[in-house]
Amino acid sequence: MKTSTPSTTTRGPAEHDLRDQIVAAATEHFSRYGYGKTTVSDLAKAVGFSKAYIYKFFESKQAIGEMICSNCLFSIESEIRTAVNRAGTPPEKLRAMFRAMTEAGMALFYDDRNLYEIAATSATEKWPSVLVYEQKILQLLRDVVQEGRQTGDFERKTPLDEVVMSICLVMHPYLNPLLLQHSMNYSDQAPTHLSNLVLRSLSP
CATH class of the missing domain: 1.10.357.10 (Tetracycline Repressor, domain 2)
Structure with a gap:
């Protein structure tokens, strides 16, 4: 999958797919464990990305x-x-x-x-x-x-x-x-x- 460097303004279709993947995993985690008990590290493990990579798409857990x-x-x-x-x-x-x-x-x-x-x-x-x-x-x-x-x-x-x-x-x-x-x-x-x-x- 070809991806460009994530930015806060424009993103390619592949990056939108990755954002959706992160949001879907986060929704499942929040639904199961609660918003307060879930960390960005938990989400990184669920999606299979590094914590630093998730921060390229979202600046914080609140943003997710x-x-x-x-x-x-x-x-x-x-x-x-x-x-x-x-x-x-x-x-x-x-x-x-x-x-x-x-x-x-x-x-x-x-x-x-x-x-x-x-x-x-x-x-x-x-x-x-x-x-x-x-x-x-x-x-x-x-x-x-x-x-x-x-x-x-x-x-x-x-x-x-x-x-x-x-x-x-x-x-x-x-x-x-x-x-x-x-x-x-x-x-x-x-x-x-x-x-x-x-x-x-x-x-x-």
Whole structure:
């Protein structure tokens, strides 16, 4: 396999494959042993590369965690976006958004606690990956509210930014991985109750 010298800007296809290989091995290790207990040396042994070689692709363990976290949050975002796109009216889209967000978060928490640990760490330390995820969800929410205003389903008097931020704060216990663990007892009823509350406040 021909590879060029790794850089932080552009990399050839072969180097992207190697990065993916490292990320896949890291995901497996983090899922099995946890993010905190896994070292770069552990990952080097799993991939079959030297520790120094891995550092040519990633500057730290956190950088690898960032990539895994981005992949994980992208999957959750895709689930939420798909649920919203399948819904009909803006109120239905808002309900679907609450429901999909809660279900995706719960699935991550119950199905893979060690990967959840990475997501929680990213929220605690404000990694760029979780900030990007929250901004994308915020934009999706803004699109739904704007559509509802255009169709006459939602009121138009309150400033749009205020409405969107207020709804986001209501969603936050299920949007933020760090807060998710404290909201589990209400996960069955939360999507219905919270979306009903929000929709009543948006009524024209």
